[in-house]
Amino acid sequence: MHEVDMTKCLLLSMNDWKRQHAPRQPRVSTVHLQVGAFTCVEPDQLVFTWEAAVQGSWLAGARLAIEPVPLVGRCVLCASTYAPLQEQAYRSPCCDHPMEEIVSGRELRIRSVEYALDDPPAIATPSTPACAPCA
Ligand SMILES: [Zn+2]
Incomplete structure (x- = not known):
């Protein structure tokens, strides 16, 4: 269900x-x-929920x-970066310290959108009244 909520957020962002x-x-054509x-x-x-939603x-x-x-x-004790592993409870391999700082991995953002711009839909212009010949 998490993904359904994420898709709703994405659609709101795209509408904006x-x-x-x-x-x-x-x-x-593509949302990265x-x-x-x-x-x-x-x-x-x-991807599945996105395709259904759009x-x-x-x-x-x-x-x-x-x-x-x-x-x-990033280990807060020695400042080295590492790939935290679930099996090691995300502790740093260098100092065996609990994960306190996350450098990356929490992103959920639209990086770029590939698109083309269509002309605005034709707006029906009121036809100018034909000039009545002066009598
Ligand atoms: Zn360390």
Whole structure:
């Protein structure tokens, strides 16, 4: 269910982004998303919920490309960075200190959007009344 909420957040962000282009219409082909390893988001599941959510919307056909970001911790005792392992309770291998600082791995952000801008939808201009010949 986590992924469903994430998808809703993504769609809200994308709607805000779309408004910045008004009145032109962005046609999105790919949304590049950074997903940290420490976010508990399952990438496959997120793509699945995304594809279901955008059907029939202005984002229909837009692909969600996920760029995984590894979990990196920094030891607060010796300042070295390391890849925390769940099996070691995320403790630093250098000093065996509990993980207190996360350098990366909590990202969940839109990195870039591939799109084309369509012209604004034609607005029906009121036809100018034909000048009546002066009688
Ligand atoms: Zn250390």
